[in-house]
């Protein structure tokens with residue numbers, strides 16, 4: 001069967017490069033168009049990209065000429081967006097109006113009630129919001145969003161616990177990699193030998209997006225956000241890739257750490273059942289060593305698509321139902337490009353094209 005032609009917008013950035021890497025080996029999708037800013041447009045991809053990944057630039061993309069985000073050719077089926085949030089909404093809406101299916105990493109529109117915000121193992125059923133989107137907006141295409149990188153990693157580790165025991169309260173402190181801020185994001189002088197205890201707008205995103213993702217889709221086609229008190233502190237640390245998060249949960253029903261580890265370790269969902277190409281066989285990997293997970297050792301678990309959980313312990317001083325753990329995931333793979341590709345696979349298999 002012919003591959004589905006796809007485009008990558010923001011293809012020269014950190015998330016864009018991950019898209020190119022993942023899609024170059026993809027069994028269903030073929031990158032036929034790349035776009036970036038005016039600065040790069042008209043030049044050969046290999047000549048303009050500041051390639052930072054350890055694999056070579058895939059030959060199939062190296063010679064493509066970088067185009068404008070406004071000139072996506074009509075024969076493209078799926079557009080992956082890794083655009084800055086400042087321009088993403090304008091571009092993505094105009095593409096959806098023209099009939100493209102847009103899968104986007106950028107934050108605008110994530111909280112719109114008819115835009116699915118998907119972490120496929122956690123809330124694949126929310127893809128049905130596309131029917132509401134089609135009714136409400138006069139678009140010929142669709143927009144689907146993947147969550148903020150921190151939220152993808154967090155909700156993948158929360159979902160199995162939430163499904164089994166319920167969650168009453170949640171506290172999270174993050175240690176986020178430099179790559180989370182993009183290629184030109186954090187100056188070396190500010191982050192080397194340092195920790196910055198603030199990431200703009202990040203904490204609100206983690207709270208609101210987590211509640212939407214764990215919310216229930218009603219028969220009326222509305223997601224009721226989960227009513228869950230969440231306290232979040234996000235920090236930037238001098239790690240290249242891999243966000244670590246320390247999580248404290250008060251469960252609704254008491255659970256032993258061994259039971260929680262068991263549930264996390266055995267968690268599987270629709271992407272695994274459908275054998276989607278980018279779905280990791282184990283979405284959550286549990287490490288029993290006291291000093292794991294670590295970014296350098298664990299960020300590429302499951303080709304960067306699994307999250308790794310360790311230090312699952314009871315917090316007896318706070319009460320019987322408090323549990324603590326540490327979770328780590330790759331922010332530009334599981335937290336961005338990889339999850340967007342998984343969303344496109346879910347869409348292709350369940351809603352859209354005939355693959």
Ligand SMILES: NC(=O)c1ccc[n+]([C@@H]2O[C@H](COP(=O)([O-])OP(=O)(O)OC[C@H]3O[C@@H](n4cnc5c(N)ncnc54)[C@H](OP(=O)(O)O)[C@@H]3O)[C@@H](O)[C@H]2O)c1
Nearest residue numbers: 010012013014015036037040082105106149180182183336
């Ligand atoms: N990094 C992460 O871990 C992560 C995780 C989740 C979500 N995200 C989101 O994903 C998006 C991309 O992030 P990133 O880290 O890849 O950023 P980045 O490294 O700064 O890359 C930005 C990309 O957008 C292009 N661009 C910039 N201004 C443009 C314009 N006016 N018109 C068209 N293209 C333009 C750049 O092209 P040039 O090279 O030509 O300037 C580059 O390709 C952001 O919305 C970010 O919030 C990032």
